[in-house]
Amino acid sequence: MNLRRTTALAPLALLLGACSPPPAASTNVASGDGPAQCQHNDTRQLTLQLDGIKAISLEVGPDTLVLNARDGADGQLRGRACASSADQLAGLQVTQQRQGDTLVVRLENTAKRGISLGNHYAWLDLSGSIPTGIPVSLALGSGDVRLDGVAALDAKVGSGDLEASKVAGAVKLILGSGDAHINQAASLDATVGSGDIKASTVSGDVSLTIGSGDVELGQTGALAIQALGSGDVSADQVNGDVRIGSVGSGDITLERVSGSVQAQTIASGSLTVNQAGGDLRVSTLGSGDVQHRNIAGTVQLPRNP
Template sequence: MRKTFVLCALLVPAVAMADECKYSEPRELKLKLDGIKSVLLDVQQNTIKLTGNGNGNGISELRGSACASDADMLKELTVHQRRDGDTLVVTLRQEGTIHGINQGNHYAYLNMAGNVPANLQVQLRLGSGNADIGSVASLEARVGSGDLHASAINGPVTVTVGSGEVELHGIGSLTMPTLGSGDGTVTQVDGDVKVGNVGPGDLSVHNVHGNVQIDSVGSGNVRLNDVTGNVALHSIGSGNLRLDNIGGNLSVQRTGSGDIHQRGVRGNVHLPKPR
């Protein structure tokens, strides 16, 4: 049986729509999900809301809205799909001369929402747009300057962040290779948290039922609360590390001019000797 699902227009307050969607057109596309194990969403400057559907039932239509300040721009806002092995690539595209335009009274974007089977893996490519992802098997995301909200992801979450904002709640585990100048807020992680480099950004992690490992903190700020396992940090520069209620050990290998504030560490504490 062919599996197809609906994406419908994301609900936006009427006042916001009046201000930001002078001209609009519907967009429709059938999602071809036979033999598909993962969906890659190439969202870029657009907006999408995607939720996993537990029973995997749905109808064979994908819908969305194209919004623009000029009616002539609407034809260049398109939604495409293509198959790459067992991955379905869905692209929200701004064609031609309007690519990247979204400033003040001159704008053009796609606004989408909908469901996919809850057992699908989701990949996300997000530029300056917005994404809300929930109740899917796993998530791998690359976020530029946009905003990502993700919740109820039972499996692993991997996210790379530039200058954007990321909020994650109720996930299986977290891998964050880099956090640039953006902000990350993470709550309720069932497994381990592994973070690569934190630049000048801010990272806050709460309620971790596992270990936390961080390679390096530059000039940014990291806050860890309510971690059942160990916390290990390789190095910190001029940034700040704050810890509260850590069930295991705390280990920091190298420190620069930054500060480490720790309270309620029940295991052993290993910090470098002051220079």
């Protein structure tokens, strides 16, 4: 990751901090330690009440959830709860609540928490399936969620990890300091703080607003980078034009763009373009640099003062 600093997107960092989903009541002292720590455990199961439901909203804290969408799925969630004490174990629940035509599914810890010392943890590890054709929204704290085949996805991720594959429709993502992997979607609209995104096979448009995080793209439609702070963006096989708003100290690398590349402002960062089927135009360039080769159309760069 590019470690150069910029103040260009300081408001974005504050916004993401405010919008990041709060952690659920569960407490997991060390991410990834859950499977090795299960002093108290029990099974958990929930049959989703899906009659008349047009959307599903998931609320996940430090837990793990794997959800697959497939034809004829029965809408079951199954797994286990693990905790450092019997009281915490009893508080680990998976619940559902209908709000209009949306089903809200919560992985939560209802146990009371006070000041405690030592190694305390409480988490859920669940997997299940839902029918195809239902869009999903997700609020994820510090846990891990893997989704496959959902109709569409609208996600807010704090410090957790999200993996989504074969999303039939659009993916909208607000990412704090976590990681997201998107493999196959109709489109992607992402706002990134300090986290990282890897996305491939996005058939439609991609729109990005990035603070200090890194984004790696492979095989997408037209790309719009609204703003980039100190993070890095790399994109290979862009089927369309690339439009860049403002770049602070970050770096952008573009490979095999079928259309044109246009950048408004590059401060101290850099833009590298290797192969574009159209023009390359940069309106304003500060102390940064632009490198290019194999540009089929016109190259227009600001003259150095």
